[in-house]
Amino acid sequence: MIFQALFECLDPSGWLLLGFAALMLTDVLRNWRPSTFPPGPLALPFLGNVFTGMDYKSVENFTKEYGPVCSLRQGSERIVFISTYRMFKEALINQLDSFVDRPVVPLFDEMFKGLGIGASNGYPWKKHRRFINTHLRYFGEGQQSLENYIKVECGFLCEAFKEEQGKPFNPQYRITNAVGNIISSVEFGHRFEYSDVNFRRFIELDNEAILNSGSPFAQLYNTFPSLFKYLPGPHQKVLANYREIENFLRAEVQKHQEQWNPDLPRDFIDVYLAEIDKLKEDPEAGFNIESLVVTTLDLLEAGTETSSTTLRWALVYMMHYPDIQKKVQTEIDNVIGQSRQPALSDRPDMPYTEAVIYETQRMGNIVPLGFPRMASKEVTLGGYTLPKGTMMVTNLTSVLFDQNEWETPNTFNPQHFLDSEGRIRRRDAFLPFSAGKRACLGEHLARMELFLFFTALLQRFTFAAVPGEMPSLEGVQGFTNSPEQFRIIATPR
Template structure:
């Protein structure tokens, strides 16, 4: 009787308020943190922690409050963040099979659709990754070594710098084009001239998509894709850019199909077309044109973005630390001289240069939040229970700046990678390529590119800032962490 009387006297506003309270309580109970789940800040009903910053510095502060394993909520999705070398190693190395899967990331799923290499899972991922790994090595080493590709491109890159004649210029897309030409030579069978406006547009579209993908506004799409897909915003630009990039890749594939000779494979696309014929009876392996396009996108992005961004950070740090630049050049002059190009056989004899490159990678912190993963099975980490299917982020920045692993974590110091006798020393907490089964496929290529491009550039040029325009050491956080746009002088030595 009491409830009946209450309902009869409620007006529209009262019903509205009552409905809202019911919805809030429903959301609270539905999204109640499970028992033994990692702790985290209080979540706003319906929205979760969408107002919490998505940058690695915010994550570092949260780790200080909640510990090395903590959680956030985006909409109704729970996410676990893993911080510090000890716990990241436990997740990626010691528990090798616990966090090997990729989650569905709505922002990228529109384009990648769970295909390719980076965002696929299970049988398809194993087949595509194994195929890419095998044939990148074949075309990189069997016919023309990757080292030779890089040496040739280093000459083109240095010539492009030389053409600036010491005038101020922005090296962004010259470097990006040069680095991208290595993986392009392997997958497409040819490089692109630095004056090629069509490829320049491709690189610009990709760079814009990568920068926008890391913004807080864009990442709202991942929390509320059903709503935001109909609304304007940076997520629409990301999707539009990737569609245009895919059109570029499709034209390259169509050209290969027209010229394809199964008896004379020239590059990755040719051998993939042959594999499509062989795997017709195994559709689950995913060898088809749609998957090929996503594999190409994966390989081009992975083979371009991180290495080119690291090289740009390298130039920024050399301008900030001219005394370190001079020591690198002195080692180059002593070991290589000026009469020949650097090669990989020189690296063991150049510990200081090697240490500087590693420190650039550490301080550059290119992928601070790692690449998203998902718990492949119910597991326990740091004493907390993490159910199968939980979104996982290993904060690589927390490893590269772990105060328990580095003497001066926030200071640029090549000595982090040198022993007492000045010889190069490896560091377990150096994980810019991540670790475990999802370790970067192109790590070997990236290491060669960084050494050969960096040493070639410093062999031939001294880099200095434009007066009044010293580049910032604070980067731009997109999906990767990159330097702000800058101009510089490249003075021939």
């Protein structure tokens, strides 16, 4: 009787309102946050917290209000953020196996498809990680040392800077090309000239994709992919860029397939092709041409973006702190001189230079939120319960600027990494490459590159800002935190 009376008294608009109310009630009940789940701001029905910024500064602000373990809701998915070194250590070091999986991030899944080393999980990820660890080491040390690759490239980069004849120039693409040539030599068996238009195009496409992937539209795409897939915005540029990048990499892979000799592997792609043949009876391992393309991109991006961005930050800080630049050059002159190139064997004798590089990584805050992880099982963290499958984002900014870990967290201060006798001091909260089983595979290579490139540049040049153009210390936020475009004057020493 009640339903019949209700049916008779409601007109179409009433039914629409009733239906909307029912949907809202369903959404609230389905997404109700249990008391055991990390707290966070009030979420809107259907939308969640899509209007809460996902950049690292916004994350820093709401974690101050809700604590070092808190959450946001994007659509119907809850994302947990962890902050401070203490919580970072609990999640990624003390519970080593709890966050080894990657969640599906729709914008990146369009390109990476859950393949390769960065986005895969389980058995394929373990097989790829072991394979990459083995064969990057082989091609770095077995045929020609990674150090020699870098030293040769340092010579090319210094010559390119010298050709500017002390006039203002933007160093971004030369630095990115130089750093990218190291992993390119390992992957493709050759480097790219700085004038190579195809590799320059790859660098431009990748830089643009990384920048746009941090935009609000990209976050909306990740929340409502089926809707925003058809709407214009920066996310479409990311997808278009990755499609063109994929074509560039497929061409490299195809050339290797045509010239492949399994008895004479020349580079990483050749040994991966051999692994495809070797594991053809084990398709679950995920070694195929699609995975090869994605893995090649994984390594190329990881081996280029963070190190080249760190070097650009290093030049910015040297312009802002000429006294620190002079101290580095004095150490270089005392240990190396001007008659030979810097070598890795010099590093133990150059603690101040090393401390400046470390402080650049800390202050530059290159990957402020890392890449998302996912709970591989039910986890207790900070007194809260995270169900299996919960997405977790590490607020690395809060670790690198933790007031409980750093004496002057907001100041560029190389003394953070030096003891009272001027020797390198290990800091537990210095984790620019993250931690745990998903920590950056290229940390060893990156540390080599940063030392050799930075030392070679300051051995050969003194860097100064163009008058009236001192670059900002505020970064440009994309997926990484990079300096604004700047020009520099490199005066030969």
